Amino acid sequence: xxxxxxxxxxxxxxxxxxxxxxxxxxxxxxxxxxxxxxxxxxxxxxxxxxxxxxxxxxxxxxxxxxxxxxxxxxxxxxxxxxxxxxxxxxxxxxxxxxxxxxxxxxxxxxxxxxxxxxxx
Numbered sequence: 837x838x839x840x841x842x843x844x845x846x847x848x849x850x851x852x853x854x855x856x857x858x859x860x861x862x863x864x865x866x867x868x869x870x871x872x873x874x875x876x877x878x879x880x881x882x883x884x885x886x887x888x889x890x891x892x893x894x895x896x897x898x899x900x901x902x903x904x905x906x907x908x909x910x911x912x913x914x915x916x917x918x919x920x921x922x923x924x925x926x927x928x929x930x931x932x933x934x935x936x937x938x939x940x941x942x943x944x945x946x947x948x949x950x951x952x953x954x955x956x
Contacts, residue, residue, distance in 0.1 A: 858897075859953040865890040866946035869939045876936040883934055887927050890942060894923045919945065 868886040872879040898920035900906060901913040908916075923945060930938040 855953045859950040861893050862946045862950035862953070865893045866943045866950070869943050869946070873936045873939040873943065880934065880936075884931065887931060890946070891924070891927055893946075894920055894927075898924075919949075 865886070868882075868889060872883055872886055898917060901908065901916045901920070906913060923942060926938060926942055930942075
């Protein structure tokens, strides 16, 4: 029983904070898009899957900043909402007319927001 309690304590100490988890998910989405961008000829078939994952991530982000009880300052919430709109438009544009070049902005936005969340 004691070893189970110790294992739980270790897992609890290594659990990610909410910001770390958000950062990790953004990095994962950026990595999926980067893999496709880097090897477009062989990986472009996975584009819609990667864009769908990115869309889910940004749907959560956009929803979180629109919550009335979100503690972020109004200007930050507005900026993130505007950024979300840009991301959604870029994803739709990329689905309609796929190209590797269009992924660069999405990758950069994800990486930069992830860095901000992690304090880098």
